[in-house]
Amino acid sequence: MDDQLERLNRLPLRDDLRGQHPYGAPQLNVPIQLNVNENTHGVPRDVQDAIVEAVRSVAGGLNRYPDREFTELRDSLAEYLGHGLTADQLWAANGSNEVLQQILQAFGGPGRSALGFPPTYSMYPLLASGTGTDYLKGVRAEDYGLSAESAAQQVRALAPNVVFLCSPNNPTGTALGLDVVDAVYEAGEASQAIVIVDEAYAEFAHAGTESALTLLPGRRRLIVTRTMSKAFALAGARLGYLAAAPEVIDALRLVRLPYHLSAITQATALAALSHRSSLMAEVEEIKRQRDRIVSELERMGLTPASSDSNFVFFTGLEDPQKIWRGLLEAGVIVRDIGIPGSLRVTAGTERETTVFLERLEQLLAAEGRLPAA
Incomplete structure (x- = not known):
């Protein structure tokens, strides 16, 4: 080494x-x-068979670029999430890490900062570093919990441009109350902070645990990210996505690489969603x-x-x-x-x-x- x-x-x-x-x-x-x-x-097995058939159906057209806007996939993701979401509020990339990277490319960068609350997902500081974004470390309680009052106070004091809220949190596994998300969003008004709620494990939450998707209406700086790596057993396929205001999606188009989602990735995700x-x-x-x-x-x-x-x-x-x-x-x-x-x-x-x-x-x-x- x-x-x-x-x-x-x-x-x-x-x-x-x-x-x-x-x-x-x-x-x-x-x-x-x-x-x-x-x-x-x-x-x-039924999902495997559907994926194989879906990939076979697009294989003959691999000489052409894929649908740059992955229109069918965004329709399908909106239908899966519900909450009145429409395709123009959905975005996807090669794993939720690329989704987070694109958010930082659009809203972070040199001279800007992102706030996380460790212990939390260890990719946040690495993604910040890769995009030239300063990474700020917030603090949690001794039991690793995060209250609305504490989180909001830290956001007001540090005035970050981006805030990461991991819910359920990795590595502790505990979900945040929606009061925390709402308090952080309001506290970020002064710095116009983009608030990311990383819900990679949302499907495993206990009954009654509410998703931050319910808070999206009227909150243009709020982003909820998800992945198909966990509940959908597609870690090897690399498909992450987010829901947000349509203008956030427009911002991400400015930084995404051309044709970033392959036709095979799109077909695989669609097959899994249809056999969920x-x-x-x-x-x-x-x-x-x-x-x-x-x-x-x-x-x-x-x-x-x-x-x-x-x-x-x-x-x-x-x-x-x-x-x-x-x-x-x-x-x-x-x-x-x-x-x-x-x-x-x-x-x-x-x-x-x-x-x-x-x-x-x-x-x-x-x-x-x-x-x-």
Whole structure:
């Protein structure tokens, strides 16, 4: 790594990129991968068949550029989200990271700032750096919560141009109340802040958890981002999207690359959306396994966060790295996110969840935390 860094530093790299590390969790060949919040159930057979047929139908026209405005896909996404949204309020790109990047290209940049509230999604500062946007770090409560009063006060004090609100938050998994979003939006009036509510895990939220989509009417600076990587099991297809006022969509057209969504990507997403009942059935099973993990971790004397996502963040570990290694030895990889005493685990299939829980219990028992099994 030192040699690689030395070679990199010989290049005329931008000063603000020197010493930076690329985003990425460990990519290890492990039987049970519960570290990057993928949908481990896979793509249902009927959705696979629909995708194959959809791709076949466009394959003959790949010599032509795709629909630059991905009109049919925007219609379909608007229909899926509901809330009275229309196609002119929808935008999509290659994963929600590209969606966020385009927002920063349009509303961030040199001389402008973006505010996040760590611990939160670790791509926010990297996307800010890549677009020349100053990244400001807000603060959360000791339990990693974020109140409307605290968030609004920080927005007023820092006057950012862009605010990231991750809900459900990654890595903690907890959703924000809409009062937080509304308070941040009002507090950002003075700086005309674009407020992004990142709802990548929205489909996994508990019943009664409201989406920020309900706040869009009358709020032209509010953007709600989503992804098809999680609930739709399409992490490998790369399709993220957002809902916002039509003028926001017009702004993003100024910075997007020409024909940025391939015909194959559009066809894949449309096929998945038209067969979403199978995928939503998987979501319900994932939620059951998530809630099972929370219950079992509490029984083991650990402290899991209440999760509205497809993963569980938990604290109370004396040596997280030791537990991480012990799980890895059993063929299970989870995520060490660098927060003392904690780990994060994706809710997998019933079998994957069982292997994780049984191995974790063995490791805790070996530490004297639990009776030996």
